[in-house]
Amino acid sequence: MKKYLFNIKYIVLGTFVALASCVSDDLADVGDLEDFTGPTPFYSVTDVTSSEFDCNDVELWAKYEFNFQAGSNLAVNGTQYQWAVTPFDGVTLINKDLPILQQSIEAELATVVALQDEIDKIEFKIPCETNPAKVDALEAEVAALQGQLDAAVANLSDETLQNVANLEAQIAALPPATLEDQELIFSFPGPGDYTVALTVTDNLGKSDTTEKIITVNQAVPTIPVPEIAEASFEDNSLFDGTGDGRDSWRVPSNDDWSPKGGGTTVIQINTDTNPVDAPNLPDGVQAAKFPSDGARVAYQEIEVTPGATYVLTYFSAFEETTFGEMTVSILTPNTSSFAEAQLEANIIASRTDTNVGRVDNVFKKHAITFDAGENESVIIFATNSGVEARLDAFDITVKQ
Missing domain, CATH: 2.60.120.260 (Galactose-binding domain-like)
Known part of the structure; x- marks a missing residue:
């Protein structure tokens, strides 16, 4: 009985081998099935809008920018991407690498950037400050920080300056963003609803389109954090360096x-x-x-x-x-x-x-x-x- 089972095992194995031999890439149309799977497009979007308001909440400028990244279900076949925006008037395209390079420059100049940011914050407060003593104290603080900033700039190493120059050269050499990029930044002209469509085409010429309505909201002022004076009851912690904590x-x-x-x-x-x-x-x-x-x-x-x-x-x-x-x-x-x-x-x-x-x-x-x-x-x-x-x-x- 065991002998017959052994023979049957090898008969079945031989059958599979014979069938496999009929499937060959050397023989046209033998064993190959046409790939009917087309692309299923999708995209992600991140709001990277930035704006600035004065201390009276008047808008100084606003950049309504959104980062778009395309994708599809196809991991092997080559794909082409085509974006479309309606309405398109006033929409500009930004290379996705530009913010990364700009952040790299800020990282190289971290101390300088931090001091400048602190100066900007204080200068932002001065026009709306009604207490003359506080204005004097703020202006004195700006002057002191400016001295530190000048020293920080003067002490930048040749290596740092060269790194910044290299990054600036990379920015200058960036190719313009196009509607065929897989990832790019759209800068919208203002608030409103925009229809953003993405068409993905594979290397067999099959394509599909998806679209979403992107709502661009009006920029609003950042709510300022209230100031609590002598919050930890410390001596000399008032704006002018005085105070007994109480x-x-x-x-x-x-x-x-x-x-x-x-x-x-x-x-x-x-x-x-x-x-x-x-x-x-x-x-x-x-x-x-x-x-x-x-x-x-x-x-x-x-x-x-x-x-x-x-x-x-x-x-x-x-x-x-x-x-x-x-x-x-x-x-x-x-x-x-x-x-x-x-x-x-x-x-x-x-x-x-x-x-x-x-x-x-x-x-x-x-x-x-x-x-x-x-x-x-x-x-x-x-x-x-x-x-x-x-x-x-x-x-x-x-x-x-």
Whole structure:
């Protein structure tokens, strides 16, 4: 029986070999099937629009640029790409390698670019600054940075200058982008809807087309990050190098804002005496201290952009002798007293933390998210009760 099975095995194997021998690339039309698979085109798009506005939110310029990259299901057959944009008037094409080479130049000149960016940021603020003392301080800062910039340019090595020259030569030699490029950048003339079609053709002449509507949105100003003065309660941290860490946190009126109805409300300062490599505080060497009697408060009005959403973060710490709590609130700018600060109508957002489960004098980070609504400014207000408490390292970001 085993002998017969062995023979059958080899008969089947021989049959497969015989069939395979009939398939030969040397014999036309024998064993070959025509490839009916045509291309299935697709493309990805990335918005790389850039713009600049002045401090009054007036648009200075906008570049509505989108990076397009074509693809298809064909991995072997050669393909040709053909883009079409409707409407095409005013659309310009940019070689995909141009931004890469420009970024390479910036990398070579990293120190110079960083200093120039810092100067640009400060000069952006000056025209809209109404405080003469701040203008003077900003202009002095620009002058100091300009000196550093001049020195940085003068110290550029011959190697760096040659690398930059080589990159600039590569930019000059870039071929113009065409509608047949697999990847390119479209620069649109302005906001609107554009139909972008891609036709892919393989080396057998088969083709297919896909298209999408690309919506180019109007450029809008970047929402500025509000400034919190003396955010970490450090000495000499005001714009002009002065301040005792508390100056920006004083209430407009002690009598109106005192939780006790009168007396001083100025926060105290707690100084970290630990070495630099083992600090107790989240930032710097000073924190705001609120005695256990609850008589001291922190108050600061900051500018915000109407309609924007913000995240305010800060750190708190407590003593553990008895129950205590700390409340940080965001108030409407029309709030004019401690009593009004307790009214729900004046509270945009609020957070109360207690010392339950906390470790004595160990700081913990908190966050408050709030909407500016129609307000152009809001008040950060902090008050405590029960035990001595501390606050430190306020920060604010725009929620995207």
